Amino acid sequence: MKKIAIFPGDGIGPEIVDAARLVLDAVDHAAGLNLQCTDGLVGGAALDAADDPLPEASLQLAMAADAVILGAVGGPRWDDLPPAKRPEQGLLRLRKNLDLFANLRPAQIFPQLLSASPLRPELVRDVDILVVRELTGDIYFGQPRAAEVLDGKRRAYNTMVYDEDEIRRIAHVAFKAAQGRRKQLCSVDKANVLETTRLWREVVTELAAEYPDVHLSHMYVDNAAMQLIRAPSQFDVLLTGNMFGDILSDEASQLTGSIGMLPSASLGEGRGMYEPIHGSAPDIAGQDKANPLATILSVAMMLRHSLGNEPWAQRVEMAVQKVLDEGLRTADIAAAGEAVIGTRAMGHAVVKALQL
Numbered sequence: 001m002k003k004i005a006i007f008p009g010d011g012i013g014p015e016i017v018d019a020a021r022l023v024l025d026a027v028d029h030a031a032g033l034n035l036q037c038t039d040g041l042v043g044g045a046a047l048d049a050a051d052d053p054l055p056e057a058s059l060q061l062a063m064a065a066d067a068v069i070l071g072a073v074g075g076p077r078w079d080d081l082p083p084a085k086r087p088e089q090g091l092l093r094l095r096k097n098l099d100l101f102a103n104l105r106p107a108q109i110f111p112q113l114l115s116a117s118p119l120r121p122e123l124v125r126d127v128d129i130l131v132v133r134e135l136t137g138d139i140y141f142g143q144p145r146a147a148e149v150l151d152g153k154r155r156a157y158n159t160m161v162y163d164e165d166e167i168r169r170i171a172h173v174a175f176k177a178a179q180g181r182r183k184q185l186c187s188v189d190k191a192n193v194l195e196t197t198r199l200w201r202e203v204v205t206e207l208a209a210e211y212p213d214v215h216l217s218h219m220y221v222d223n224a225a226m227q228l229i230r231a232p233s234q235f236d237v238l239l240t241g242n243m244f245g246d247i248l249s250d251e252a253s254q255l256t257g258s259i260g261m262l263p264s265a266s267l268g269e270g271r272g273m274y275e276p277i278h279g280s281a282p283d284i285a286g287q288d289k290a291n292p293l294a295t296i297l298s299v300a301m302m303l304r305h306s307l308g309n310e311p312w313a314q315r316v317e318m319a320v321q322k323v324l325d326e327g328l329r330t331a332d333i334a335a336a337g338e339a340v341i342g343t344r345a346m347g348h349a350v351v352k353a354l355q356l
């Protein structure tokens, strides 16, 4: 028996998680996984219910689980709160408390969706990028942070900080990932301007000696953002800090056609958390329009990384390929004039494509 904690969150979170749950339940039943799934509150839903975006009960639920599935958090209802009190803090604290320092965000091309990419098909056809993003450090967590009034003037600051151990452990993850792929590792920083990322570059370079089979290169983040659009197939594994990885992975999602296609695994030494890379999409929440495939592909990553079930991970991924082959599209991945189905119908379609 494995325990799965499920945090649907806010906005489209409950919709995409419900669609992914259809797939997870079907796999559980067919593969005899004997999963015990329990829902919990995080984000705005938790703020509303318990005045805390990560109530103690939710943290305990996650800590007791073998794996966690999370939809998305945040939304305009909580926009007036200062950053440190918003729903997003619940997610950040969950990642930190579970020590999920490695966020794997694969950006793969689905050939069926080449026409959905804003880039020319010949530019994206061969794209297969793994963004390895550090997830528990950097400016999202650094202290001090404050918004204050000084000499009658409003000012605010955050702190970008990494120590060498934090850099080393995420770099090891990236080097190892590159070894299992095309052995090209590009580390992204802003070492020309920032001390933090100068240390990042130093530490990553030191580690390269332990991975002689991996070709390491370095790129400034502004150039990396440009190269992702100019010639994205040059990248294999991209190693980044927390903020740069957040931004570049949203950008990379567009190569595939939609942010609704990109799953992620947030890993540490213990249990993993599986979440689509996108947010709570308030503009389409509650309308059965959201693409649940990123969340369903995150379930596949959970089967692979936390449940040790590669065959079923691949079956879920193949089922996603099949629904795309069949021309089934949510609005975000539909070409002009193409018929569109809703979130829930897409979940059912993936279950059907599993051919159980």
Ligand SMILES: NC(=O)C1=CN([C@@H]2O[C@H](COP(=O)(O)OP(=O)(O)OC[C@H]3O[C@@H](n4cnc5c(N)ncnc54)[C@H](O)[C@@H]3O)[C@@H](O)[C@H]2O)C=CC1
Pocket: 012, 016, 071, 072, 073, 074, 075, 076, 088, 091, 259, 260, 275, 276, 277, 278, 279, 280, 281, 282, 283, 284, 289, 290, 291, 292, 294, 332
């Ligand atoms: N992991 C998380 O929980 C994250 C939460 N957020 C939060 O989400 C809220 C909205 O943030 P935004 O900047 O608008 O980013 P977003 O990722 O929620 O949405 C950006 C755009 O992508 C579209 N989109 C996102 N996911 C989609 C899906 N599955 N299917 C179809 N279209 C999709 C949205 O409709 C929107 O037009 C904010 O409160 C933000 O802080 C943002 C990013 C990550």
Ligand SMILES: CC(C)CC(=O)C(=O)O
Pocket: 088, 089, 091, 092, 246, 277, 278
């Ligand atoms: C805390 C989240 C809102 C940060 C984010 O955008 C992400 O992890 O993709």
Ligand SMILES: [Mg+2]
Pocket: 246, 247, 250, 277, 278
């Ligand atoms: Mg993000």
